[in-house]
Amino acid sequence: MKQLLIFCAIATAVWACGGAESSSDTPSSQPAAAAPAKPDGKKIYKQYCVTCHGLYGDMGASGAFNLTTSALTMEERIAVITKGRGAMTPFENLLDADEIEAVAEYSLELKVE
Ligand code: HEC
Numbered sequence: 001m002k003q004l005l006i007f008c009a010i011a012t013a014v015w016a017c018g019g020a021e022s023s024s025d026t027p028s029s030q031p032a033a034a035a036p037a038k039p040d041g042k043k044i045y046k047q048y049c050v051t052c053h054g055l056y057g058d059m060g061a062s063g064a065f066n067l068t069t070s071a072l073t074m075e076e077r078i079a080v081i082t083k084g085r086g087a088m089t090p091f092e093n094l095l096d097a098d099e100i101e102a103v104a105e106y107s108l109e110l111k112v113e
């Protein structure tokens with residue numbers, strides 16, 4: 001009999017705890033502040049680069065190099081876009097580093113193997 005009482009006490013405690021848990025349902029917390037959205041390279045390209053390179057990178061206005069065949073690496077593209085080269089204007093005052101990186105990444109997507 002004593003054992004049964006103990007069992008009941010434990011069972012009640014567990015049940016109480018379980019009940020408390022489900023009722024302490026706090027509104028699901030928002031995920032920690034998301035990283036700032038990455039700039040849209042395609043949008044930047046359409047805004048700043050199509051005038052010379054064309055929508056597909058192969059227009060070549062003002063002697064613009066063909067981006068569908070360019071063999072430049074990501075770093076080299078970032079350098080050309082940031083500082084400009086020849087007839088290409090530098091973008092360091094128009095775009096921030098993240099935007100330059102995003103548009104350089106997009107220019108790599110234009111590449112045709
Ligand atoms: C005023 C016209 C013009 C605009 C606008 C322009 N470019 Fe250029 N781009 C050029 C020219 C001209 C060259 C070739 C430079 C040279 O003769 O050395 C070039 C070269 C490049 C190259 C090097 C290609 C290679 O293989 O050497 C990359 C990459 C490039 N541009 C990307 C961009 C991106 C990305 C943008 C937009 C942010 C952009 N360009 C905007 C004219 C332009």
